Amino acid sequence: MLMHITSVSVPHPHSLCELGIPTETNPIVSLSQLTYRKCNKIYGEKEPADYVYQVKSGAVRSYKLLRDGRRQIGAFYVSGDIFGLENGSLHRSTAEAVVDTTVRLIRRQNLDVISGSDGALAKHLLRMTTSNLKHAEDHMLLLGRKTSIERVAAFILEMDERLTDAGILALPMSRRDIADYLGLKLETVSRALSHLRKLGILGFIGATHRQIVLLDRQQLAGFDRQN
Amino acid sequence: MLMHITSVSVPHPHSLCELGIPTETNPIVSLSQLTYRKCNKIYGEKEPADYVYQVKSGAVRSYKLLRDGRRQIGAFYVSGDIFGLENGSLHRSTAEAVVDTTVRLIRRQNLDVISGSDGALAKHLLRMTTSNLKHAEDHMLLLGRKTSIERVAAFILEMDERLTDAGILALPMSRRDIADYLGLKLETVSRALSHLRKLGILGFIGATHRQIVLLDRQQLAGFDRQN
DNA sequence: CGCGAGTTTGAAGAAATTCAAACGATGTGG
DNA sequence: CCACATCGTTTGAATTTCTTCAAACTCGCG
Numbered sequence: 001m002l003m004h005i006t007s008v009s010v011p012h013p014h015s016l017c018e019l020g021i022p023t024e025t026n027p028i029v030s031l032s033q034l035t036y037r038k039c040n041k042i043y044g045e046k047e048p049a050d051y052v053y054q055v056k057s058g059a060v061r062s063y064k065l066l067r068d069g070r071r072q073i074g075a076f077y078v079s080g081d082i083f084g085l086e087n088g089s090l091h092r093s094t095a096e097a098v099v100d101t102t103v104r105l106i107r108r109q110n111l112d113v114i115s116g117s118d119g120a121l122a123k124h125l126l127r128m129t130t131s132n133l134k135h136a137e138d139h140m141l142l143l144g145r146k147t148s149i150e151r152v153a154a155f156i157l158e159m160d161e162r163l164t165d166a167g168i169l170a171l172p173m174s175r176r177d178i179a180d181y182l183g184l185k186l187e188t189v190s191r192a193l194s195h196l197r198k199l200g201i202l203g204f205i206g207a208t209h210r211q212i213v214l215l216d217r218q219q220l221a222g223f224d225r226q227n
Numbered sequence: 228m229l230m231h232i233t234s235v236s237v238p239h240p241h242s243l244c245e246l247g248i249p250t251e252t253n254p255i256v257s258l259s260q261l262t263y264r265k266c267n268k269i270y271g272e273k274e275p276a277d278y279v280y281q282v283k284s285g286a287v288r289s290y291k292l293l294r295d296g297r298r299q300i301g302a303f304y305v306s307g308d309i310f311g312l313e314n315g316s317l318h319r320s321t322a323e324a325v326v327d328t329t330v331r332l333i334r335r336q337n338l339d340v341i342s343g344s345d346g347a348l349a350k351h352l353l354r355m356t357t358s359n360l361k362h363a364e365d366h367m368l369l370l371g372r373k374t375s376i377e378r379v380a381a382f383i384l385e386m387d388e389r390l391t392d393a394g395i396l397a398l399p400m401s402r403r404d405i406a407d408y409l410g411l412k413l414e415t416v417s418r419a420l421s422h423l424r425k426l427g428i429l430g431f432i433g434a435t436h437r438q439i440v441l442l443d444r445q446q447l448a449g450f451d452r453q454n
Numbered sequence: 455c456g457c458g459a460g461t462t463t464g465a466a467g468a469a470a471t472t473c474a475a476a477c478g479a480t481g482t483g484g
Numbered sequence: 485c486c487a488c489a490t491c492g493t494t495t496g497a498a499t500t501t502c503t504t505c506a507a508a509c510t511c512g513c514g
Contacts, residue, residue: 064364064365064367064368066368066372066373066452066453067452067453068452070372070373070452071372072367072368072371072372074364074367074368086357087353087354087357087358088357092361092364093364122349122350122353123349125353126314126349126352126353126356127314129353129356129357129360130313130314130315130356131314132360133356133359133360133363134319136360136363136364136367137291137301137319137320137363138291139367140291140299140301140363140366140367140370141291141293141299141301143367143370143371143410144299144370144407144409144410145293145297145298145299145410146293146297147501147502148501148502174459174460174461175460175461175462176460180371182371183370183371183372184502184503185502185503185504186460186461187461187462187463187502187503187504188501188502188503190461190462190463191462191463191502193461193462194462194463206511207460207461207510207511207512208459208460208461208510208511208512209460209461209462209510210460225293225294225295225297226293226294374469374470375469375470401492401493402492402493402494403492411470411471412470412471412472413492413493414470414471414472414493414494414495415469415470415471417493417494417495418470418494418495420494421494421495433479434478434479434480434492434493435479435480435491435492435493436492436493436494437492
């Protein structure tokens with residue numbers, strides 16, 4: 001029997017790349033790791049959380065949506081980061097590949113079994129969850145109390161720490177992603193970045209402007225009044 | 228030797244009640260529980276986290292400050308809530324009594340010992356941390372993407388669930404506290420509440436306007452476009 | 455070469471903030 | 485008991501910040 005598709009609604013075309021790519025995941029399987037194409041969903045909100053993931057290469061965004069499509073990205077995950085660790089059986093956010101991304105998989109079930117007997121692993125899980133919590137707490141301060149320039153400065157500094165490619169930040173995500181992470185609009189992010197460039201704090205490389213040179217970390221840090 | 232006090236700086240008088248009360252905690256000790264006076268500090272950011280706390284009565288705010296005094300309250304804790312559970316050895320936030328508050332104390336050290344041997348407790352700690360994480364994730368969505376009315380509506384609904392005093396919400400916290408929780412200014416919170424009152428969704432009781440009647444939960448929920 | 459996707463930039467608009475004043479309710483001292 | 489200062493809240497008007505709408509720009513790619 002054929003499914004009758006009454007309307008192909010695309011309620012939230014946050015990034016046009018989402019439109020050109022099948023919405024269902026189409027991962028390339030290889031042992032206990034998967035490769036997701038750019039913009040493919042890794043898991044969705046309220047789906048069963050059967051696996052925990054570790055980024056091998058690429059980048060992942062984790063987000064929540066409001067019914068009208070407003071999106072808040074809670075975190076980006078890059079090489080080495082572990083994500084998808086929920087404690088209930090359901091995912092609380094959606095995770096998508098920002099660019100082509102390979103992840104390692106761990107069956108959650110295995111974790112449960114082990115953590116029942118092995119206190120060390122239980123502690124490890126706790127430590128990971130706590131580090132996510134710390135990130136969320138810092139991010140609440142950013143979202144609730146920082147200005148647009150401070151948010152963008154903090155973002156560049158965060159990415160600089162996590163994406164160390166020797167002087168040049170190769171951002172995998174679009175301005176829209178950054179905006180949805182920082183609680184701003186993409187134009188506001190763009191303006192803030194331009195402003196920092198005019199001040200000689202940042203430099204852009206390439207056409208896409210996804211490669212950023214941090215020319216003056218000191219001065220940039222001055223824009224983020226810290227926590 | 229006397230400390231030479233060059234200036235008595237009071238950098239962040241967020242609430243005037245803070246000024247009239249000793250800044251150091253002066254808890255009333257009684258077995259394994261403490262009572263803190265209104266506005267007293269329970270612990271400070273970066274202080275050693277030797278205890279975990281459970282609210283017996285009263286209310287607690289947990290917050291972070293920017294250097295210039297901007298404050299983001301990450302959570303309120305009311306009767307029954309557990310807080311102060313950090314995984315590192317230092318607190319990541321400051322906790323203060325919103326009103327006179329009694330808390331139960333658990334030595335953190337004890338937890339560590341037990342969680343080493345007892346998988347059940349380890350899981351319990353993990354579950355509590357995860358529930359804090361879930362709250363933080365939801366709050367990031369609020370802070371990053373909701374309008375002032377949506378934030379205030381969400382706040383009232385949250386408090387209605389947690390402060391169930393039969394129809395009347397007796398808010399322990401000031402407008403400023405609410406504002407710092409919602410990433411707004413106190414005037415904005417006041418305007419939003421007035422707006423909801425004019426719509427017949429809320430009613431105020433008493434002079435202080437800290438008692439709120441939820442007249443139409445349905446309609447209020449309509450203001451919070453949910454996650 | 456021209457189209458598409460992502461980014462930048464400008465101008466107008468909306469939302470929240472800032473500054474200011476007024477309003478009870480409360481508590482104090484005369 | 486009343487006058488008065490204080491505190492938290494509300495309300496108004498002006499201002500700032502961010503957003504919205506629109507257009508232009510750049511580079512990659514067919």
